[in-house]
Each structure stands twice: as structure tokens, then as C-alpha cells.
Amino acid sequence: MLSKAAIKRRLLPNSSRAYLRRYNEDFARETAPGMRVLDAGAGDQPYRAFFADCTYESADFEQVDKPYAKSTYVCDLCDIPVEDGRFDRVVFNQVLEHLPDPLAALRELGRTLKPGGKMICTCPLFYEEHEEPYDFYRYTQFAHRHMFEKAGFEIDRLEWMEGYFGTVAYQFQGMASALPVSPRPYLRRPWWPALAWPLVVAVKGAALLLAGLFYRLDTACKVTSAGYPKNYVVIARKRGGEATA
Ligand SMILES: C[S@@+](CC[C@H](N)C(=O)[O-])C[C@H]1O[C@@H](n2cnc3c(N)ncnc32)[C@H](O)[C@@H]1O
Known part of the structure; x- marks a missing residue:
């Protein structure tokens, strides 16, 4: 295991x-x-x-x-x-x-x-x-x-x-761990954050997959021509x- x-x-x-x-x-x-x-x-x-x-x-x-x-x-x-x-x-x-x-x-x-x-x-x-x-x-x-x-x-x-892919991967990893998925912070005035909540949940899941992809990309090809x-x-x-x- x-x-x-x-x-x-x-x-x-x-x-x-x-x-x-x-x-x-x-x-x-x-x-x-x-x-x-x-x-x-x-x-x-x-x-x-x-x-x-x-x-x-x-x-x-x-x-x-x-x-x-x-x-x-x-x-x-x-x-x-x-x-x-x-x-x-x-x-x-x-x-x-x-x-x-x-x-x-x-x-x-x-x-x-x-x-x-x-x-x-x-x-x-x-x-x-x-x-x-x-x-x-x-x-x-x-x-x-x-x-x-x-x-x-x-x-x-x-x-x-x-390379920059590593920086991007780290940002995705941060999103995957820190984006709040409990509905509470979204259910308040103004009303529209409640509609954004399912999108945030989906982004959080996608961020985890993208972090893995970008870390692998960074190890395979170090891009330093743009970003930081x-x-x-x-x-x-x-x-x-x-x-x-
Ligand atoms: C992020 S860790 C890095 C450890 C190791 N060099 C590595 O690459 O895994 C930072 C280290 O610096 C030490 N450190 C921080 N401030 C220090 C200081 N003023 N004098 C001596 N060591 C210090 C900490 O105890 C810690 O072990």
C-alpha cells in the first residue's frame, strides 16, 4: 500500500x-x-x-x-x-x-x-x-x-x-488546496457569487489535474522565455x- x-x-x-x-x-x-x-x-x-x-x-x-x-x-x-x-x-x-x-x-x-x-x-x-x-x-x-x-x-x-511551467504548476497546486468549496462564503449578498460556487468547485478539481501536468511539463522542458x-x-x-x- x-x-x-x-x-x-x-x-x-x-x-x-x-x-x-x-x-x-x-x-x-x-x-x-x-x-x-x-x-x-x-x-x-x-x-x-x-x-x-x-x-x-x-x-x-x-x-x-x-x-x-x-x-x-x-x-x-x-x-x-x-x-x-x-x-x-x-x-x-x-x-x-x-x-x-x-x-x-x-x-x-x-x-x-x-x-x-x-x-x-x-x-x-x-x-x-x-x-x-x-x-x-x-x-x-x-x-x-x-x-x-x-x-x-x-x-x-x-x-x-x-521554468515557468513550474511556477504555473505551483499556482494550480495552491488553487487545488486553498479554494473554498463549502457553499457558505458564497451564499450572501450580492446574489451572484452563489452562481459562481459550482464553477469554483470545478476549477478546484481541474487545478489538481493541471498541477500534475504542469509539474511534469516543467521537468521535461524548462521554459524561461516568459513568465517568472x-x-x-x-x-x-x-x-x-x-x-x-
Ligand atoms: C527551508 S529550510 C531549508 C533546509 C535545507 N537547506 C534544505 O534545502 O532542505 C531553512 C533552514 O534554515 C534554517 N535557518 C533559518 N534561519 C536561520 C538562522 N538565522 N541561522 C541558522 N539557520 C537558520 C532553518 O532552521 C531551516 O533548517
Whole structure:
């Protein structure tokens, strides 16, 4: 018997998860064995296995009510208890939006990196509030560039993580879960919302099917020529050194 979560994964194969894996796997492939890697805001450390040949360390403040893997450093990302230039690589997924002072955290991550050391950062532009109350911002591509450059990084790549089909799929998924189907809110003055109610119910059902279709489309073909992304991905290098292989 399939679990509820497994059924949901089959119905709605979230393309963001596929792209997160792909980008982190590629970043790990370009990380030489033996390098020291910091997973910053690691949570349950979903990408740890990609860095099995490296010296993997993690930092997280562990303040959210959710399961955590054991962190090497339990700390705020603005104050990581390690020496300057300890790490060759920083992995920084889905964390920047949770930091009240993002520039201070980027400068601190830069301090812990060797000159020329690299970071992968993924961060949402379009995503619901989560991990409350530690959810502060959403960032455009221009905000990413501004902050990384101000914090002492050069940007090697800054691009959409998913394509627009992924953003559309996420919107359909939101409609499928949040559109109200109880008739109560519709039965009031003015009278016409009562007529719209069956339409909303039908749209909710259709949205679930369309979310599944668009997630699959996004994994099969990443369209970035129109619309907007759900997440950006940045590959950045600390200034002041040759890039390390
Ligand atoms: C959305 S989760 C991402 C977890 C993991 N990187 C991933 O990709 O699955 C955000 C993580 O950032 C951590 N976090 C948020 N604010 C933090 C802070 N100020 N200092 C350290 N960690 C923080 C949270 O505890 C949480 O584990």
C-alpha cells in the first residue's frame, strides 16, 4: 500500500525537488574530493550524500519545530564559530529568505570561505510563507546580484531554477488546496457569487489535474522565455583568489 505522501508525490511530482537535486548534484560534481564543505541552514541535510567524498560540516540554528539532522554547528548564520577561510564550498539552499539580516549572513558565509571558494544558493521568488515566524523576504534576480556583490562575491551564474511551467504548476497546486468549496462564503449578498460556487468547485478539481501536468511539463522542458521563476539559483565565488577546482 502506498502512503499518503507517496500518492501525493505521484500525483504532484514537484519539479522544484528535481531541479534542486540536479543543481546540487552538478555543484557536488565540481567539488574536488577532500574539499571542506559547509551546508548552511542544512535542516535535514537532503544533499549531504552528494558530498560523501568531501569533509561535510553543517550549520543551523535549529529553531523551527521540525526534524533536524545533527548539525556540526548549532548557530545563527550571522555568527558561525569557525576560523576565516575554513571552507572550500558553501551549500546554501532555501535559507536566504529566512534571514532577517541577509547581507550580514552572506558576509559571514564569505568570511568562512577561502578566497576563490564557491557557493551554491537557491532561494524562492514566488513561494508561500513557511517555517513561520522565520520567513522574512523574497528576492528578485537584481536583489541577489546586489547582495552577493556587496558581500564580496562574484557571480558565475544567476538563473531560473525551474521554468515557468513550474511556477504555473505551483499556482494550480495552491488553487487545488486553498479554494473554498463549502457553499457558505458564497451564499450572501450580492446574489451572484452563489452562481459562481459550482464553477469554483470545478476549477478546484481541474487545478489538481493541471498541477500534475504542469509539474511534469516543467521537468521535461524548462521554459524561461516568459513568465517568472519560482526560485533563482546563484553560483558565486568569493573575490580575491583563483577559482578552486
Ligand atoms: C527551508 S529550510 C531549508 C533546509 C535545507 N537547506 C534544505 O534545502 O532542505 C531553512 C533552514 O534554515 C534554517 N535557518 C533559518 N534561519 C536561520 C538562522 N538565522 N541561522 C541558522 N539557520 C537558520 C532553518 O532552521 C531551516 O533548517
